[in-house]
Amino acid sequence: MSGVLHEFTTQVPEWRPRVKPIELANATPEQLEALQVTPSNTQVSDYVLVLANDVETLKVRSPLFNAIMYGRGGLSRAERELGAVGASIVNRCIYCAAVHASRHNQLTKDETVIAKIFADGENAEIEERQAAILNFAVRLSRAPSEADPEDMRRLRNAGLSDEEILDLILSASLFGWANRLMHTLGDPVARDDANGGSGR
Amino acid sequence: MSALASNDVVTEQSRVLPGEAAHEALVARAEVVAMxxxxxxxxxxxxxxxxxxxxxxxxLASRIARLNADAGLAAHYETLMHEAVASAEVECIADPAFKGSGRIGALIAYTDLASTAPKDVGPSDIEALKQAGVGDADIVRLAELNAFLAYQVRLIAGLKLLRGQG
Structure with missing residues (x-):
């Protein structure tokens, strides 16, 4: 297919579904509630309209997503985004990687960490705390059994608390979920403008 | 919220016990656990x-747990499978050696790839589901099931490592 992106980027692409999104005009009250459609908010992405095909899961997943990525305390938001990026690289979800790499850059006001990760993957030469976080997210994403006590020790040696490590486990695992939706149900395609998207 | 439900699957499967640091961390995120x-x-x-x-x-969930080498979680889903009164054919799905054919074969092919190598899922894998008669809404349901399992099995594995018995 033309225009499908295969390389990592921080420019958020468009997402072209491989299955039919629901039509808003025919949406059930339950779907409208899950989509949070109101008279003042009628803009819903194709991705969310695709997920509305399974409204019971969508309804409970959205608040879970927000709690894991934005909940107070624990791991910093930028480091949760790093966990999301680690998973998205392993699963080659170009769309999710773009959204969460650009959020990481916005939060840290630094583009060099993501640039190194996109260039060298898990072997990127970055500061040890970030490297330990990336390493753990990558290994847990490849296969749950691949993350081992040594990876956990590395997180602790880098100064992460139990609460912070739990938040990292949650964000990396959550993107095992998000990547399997975004990457399998549609294609990332180049867009003309540089608007943001919702990689979740 | 401050307590974890006694029948919570992730807490039970990761064997995190009250008094452990991992348990305190989970209690601090009790809302996430409940969700x-x-x-x-x-x-x-x-x-x-x-x-x-x-x-x-x-x-399918039991199969995915086995593909991820989590026997405890596979047993949990086998219990759910029996509670739902699965036919002999459907019970076969739980065995990763069974590949099936037709619609069931297509559900299994997507599941095996999405569970173990999601980066390799391409347009033809979704097309194969459609060709086997799986409708668009059911493809989304199947993807969500796989995606949820990928999250759950990793959360459990991570928690086991956190409490030091990975």
């Missing part, structure tokens, strides 16, 4: 299962 259980129930036992029955969902 995780709600997504388990929505993916496995939805009120409207569409074209993917509760028994098929539980059998």
């Amino acid at each position: 995780t259980q709600a997504t388990h129930d929505a993916a496995l036992k939805p009120k409207d299962p569409g074209g993917l029955s509760h028994a098929e969902r539980a059998a």
Whole structure:
């Protein structure tokens, strides 16, 4: 297919579904509630309209997503985004990687960490705390059994608390979920403008 | 919220016990734990299962747990599979050696790839589901089931490592 992106980027692409999104005009009250459609908010992405095909899961997943990525305390938001990026690289979800790499850059006001990760993957030469976080997210994403006590020790040696490590486990695992939706149900395609998207 | 539900699947499977540091961390995120259980129930036992029955969902979940070398979680889903009164054919789905044919074969092919090598899922894999008669809404239900399992099995593995018995 033309225009499908295969390389990592921080420019958020468009997402072209491989299955039919629901039509808003025919949406059930339950779907409208899950989509949070109101008279003042009628803009819903194709991705969310695709997920509305399974409204019971969508309804409970959205608040879970927000709690894991934005909940107070624990791991910093930028480091949760790093966990999301680690998973998205392993699963080659170009769309999710773009959204969460650009959020990481916005939060840290630094583009060099993501640039190194996109260039060298898990072997990127970055500061040890970030490297330990990336390493753990990558290994847990490849296969749950691949993350081992040594990876956990590395997180602790880098100064992460139990609460912070739990938040990292949650964000990396959550993107095992998000990547399997975004990457399998549609294609990332180049867009003309540089608007943001919702990689979740 | 401050307590964890006694029948919470992730807490039970990771064997995190009161008094452990990992338990305190989970209690601090009790809302996330409860929402995780709600997504388990929505993916496995939805009120409207569409074209993917509760028994098929539980059998696929048990298969995914086995593909990820989590015997305890596989047993949990096998229990759900029996509760849903699975047919002999549907019970076969739980065995990773069984590949099936037709519609069931297509559900299994997508599941095996999405569970173990999601980066390799391409347009032709979604097309194969459509060719086997799986409708668009059921493809989304199947993807959500797989995606939820990928999250749950990693959360459990991570928690086991956190409490030092990975």
